[in-house]
Amino acid sequence: MSHFSPYFGEFGGTYVPEILVPALDQLTEAFESALVDPSFQEELGKLLKHYAGRPTPLYEATHLSPNPLVRIFLKREDLVHGGAHKTNQVLAQGLLTQRMGKKEIIAETGAGQHGVATAMVAAMLGLKARIYMGAKDCERQQPNVYRMKLMGAEVIPVHSGSGTLKDAVNEALRDWAANYDSAHYLLGTAAGPHPFPHLVREFQRIIGKEAKAQMLEAIGRLPDAAIACVGGGSNAIGLFADFIEEKGVELIGVEPGGEGLDTGKHGAPIHLARVGILHGMKSYLMQDGEGQVEESHSISAGLDYPAVGPQHAYLAQTGRAQYVAITDDEAIEGFKALCRSEGIIPAIESSHALAYALKRAKAATKEEVLLVNLSGRGDKDLNTIMNLEAAQ
Amino acid sequence: MSLYDAMFERLRADKEGAFIPFLTLGDPDLETSFEHLCIMAENGADALELGMPFSDPVADGPTIQAATLRALGAGTTPKKALGLIRRLKDKYPELPVGLLTYANLVFAAGIEQFYQDAKAAGVDSVLVADVPLKESAPFVAAAKAASVAPVMIAPPNATDATLKAVAELSEGYVYLVSRAGVTGTETAAGKPLGHIIETLKGYNSAPVVLGFGISEPSQVKAALASGCDGAISGSATVKAAERSPHALARFVEGMKAASR
Numbered sequence: 002m003s004h005f006s007p008y009f010g011e012f013g014g015t016y017v018p019e020i021l022v023p024a025l026d027q028l029t030e031a032f033e034s035a036l037v038d039p040s041f042q043e044e045l046g047k048l049l050k051h052y053a054g055r056p057t058p059l060y061e062a063t064h065l066s067p068n069p070l071v072r073i074f075l076k077r078e079d080l081v082h083g084g085a086h087k088t089n090q091v092l093a094q095g096l097l098t099q100r101m102g103k104k105e106i107i108a109e110t111g112a113g114q115h116g117v118a119t120a121m122v123a124a125m126l127g128l129k130a131r132i133y134m135g136a137k138d139c140e141r142q143q144p145n146v147y148r149m150k151l152m153g154a155e156v157i158p159v160h161s162g163s164g165t166l167k168d169a170v171n172e173a174l175r176d177w178a179a180n181y182d183s184a185h186y187l188l189g190t191a192a193g194p195h196p197f198p199h200l201v202r203e204f205q206r207i208i209g210k211e212a213k214a215q216m217l218e219a220i221g222r223l224p225d226a227a228i229a230c231v232g233g234g235s236n237a238i239g240l241f242a243d244f245i246e247e248k249g250v251e252l253i254g255v256e257p258g259g260e261g262l263d264t265g266k267h268g269a270p271i272h273l274a275r276v277g278i279l280h281g282m283k284s285y286l287m288q289d290g291e292g293q294v295e296e297s298h299s300i301s302a303g304l305d306y307p308a309v310g311p312q313h314a315y316l317a318q319t320g321r322a323q324y325v326a327i328t329d330d331e332a333i334e335g336f337k338a339l340c341r342s343e344g345i346i347p348a349i350e351s352s353h354a355l356a357y358a359l360k361r362a363k364a365a366t367k368e369e370v371l372l373v374n375l376s377g378r379g380d381k382d383l384n385t386i387m388n389l390e391a392a393q
Numbered sequence: 394m395s396l397y398d399a400m401f402e403r404l405r406a407d408k409e410g411a412f413i414p415f416l417t418l419g420d421p422d423l424e425t426s427f428e429h430l431c432i433m434a435e436n437g438a439d440a441l442e443l444g445m446p447f448s449d450p451v452a453d454g455p456t457i458q459a460a461t462l463r464a465l466g467a468g469t470t471p472k473k474a475l476g477l478i479r480r481l482k483d484k485y486p487e488l489p490v491g492l493l494t495y496a497n498l499v500f501a502a503g504i505e506q507f508y509q510d511a512k513a514a515g516v517d518s519v520l521v522a523d524v525p526l527k528e529s530a531p532f533v534a535a536a537k538a539a540s541v542a543p544v545m546i547a548p549p550n551a552t553d554a555t556l557k558a559v560a561e562l563s564e565g566y567v568y569l570v571s572r573a574g575v576t577g578t579e580t581a582a583g584k585p586l587g588h589i590i591e592t593l594k595g596y597n598s599a600p601v602v603l604g605f606g607i608s609e610p611s612q613v614k615a616a617l618a619s620g621c622d623g624a625i626s627g628s629a630t631v632k633a634a635e636r637s638p639h640a641l642a643r644f645v646e647g648m649k650a651a652s653r
Binding site for chain 1: 451462547570573580
């Protein structure tokens, strides 16, 4: 039935209660018919251009690069309306909601960027939005909670479990199981049950597509490496999608190393490479020996998730992409470096990718061009940074 | 003949329906949990449905989620949960016992190993809450290989094709979900599901047992009147057990009385 396979190698699938299967089938149909519907593409294209502000610039961060041999280019998704790449695919899913004749959106959010994007698009399209957010994340990300409320969304704090993204996803799934007739679950990342990993990738693909053309224009060739942070993995898969077939381009995903990979306090499931099933998908999952899901840790609420999208698991397993980890401290260094050198305040998520690029650039002994996805802006993270500095 | 077959045959002869209470294994701790299981067996439960605690029970509502967290907090592991079932079956060998679990617990143990361990513990059926028909093949195969009945869910929004597949695959019984949503008494059972029951039976399904939102004797009567062979009560049973052993005994007794 479906044009896309639900599986990426052994990863992916549709692990949901039976009652949600018809809703996922309906979404698959709406998504696949929209992909080949010129009127849908035209409407989405207009919104991406005039509402979201695409194409985003590609900026060469000449002051940031610590090594004259290494050129670092930033894909400026922080300049998308809403402050992050999240808006790209939320616009598409908002239109799909209408296409399915639904009037409500259920969403979950970690850092709040997906929540803000969802609230924005719901307001603009006249849809009701209920957004689940871990209680701990509500605290970490107050400005974003306020933004969502300003735009008319209902923000529901989730106290169960670790009070972070994982628990917000559980609640969103429960809400959806009760309200699938009237509500679309607007999943925020390239994870979850089929068709979400494909759907989110296809609507984030524009990041890499633009970046590829912009690199060719800027330097006449593709970069040596494309680098992006990976929580669930939506900005990374968006950057990677059009480069997967370009074998000369290294793909690097940067997982949150938290307090260190050997401390157990991190959010790097690909590093652990333990296959499990959570939130509708089979993928790499942080879990104990018996299959209970472990809590992840990252200074970045947006990366604080114990699993990862199934295509990333597949890209890691097949070796097409490499996944590395950057600690909280290294990410903060990257954050500060970009603020000072270029006058750009990045999201802490994106700072993980920046920190890896800086580390790699410092060690480089030959000429290299690095493309870093600056997935979001850091205004929402100022509280985290201020608290950190106050504590020091 | 399986214990489920024997049970439904006995009930049919007596013109009764089945009442199947649900509790989470290891809630609030292993010893109290074992007492609760025995209380249900002694007070009229025809079979038991028992939940293996999982950290992320997305198909369950707040009451069962809280029970799960208590069980995990008390150190209940899948092995210890199966140990409780073994003790129960040593005491009540004729009582059919179903296990409700989540895909990751099965997968983490190894799918085949999980079903073999369940069988060794005396489990008669396994329902995996987040494995729908389209992912069920390896789970059903492992269940059949271990002589454990795979129980499938028939949701209220099922198509005819889904019901046909459920009827073909489900053994022991079919778990008919009364309404959209997750487990819990916050939302009452939904509208009559006569057409779904008829369709399932038309495909020669195993006996049909209604669940979700069943908390009162009148709902057990209504389920049987609509053509179901029994009813499962989860969250209301958990709440009764939270009150006292006596409340649990009276609850099971009252619900069973309604099935006669």
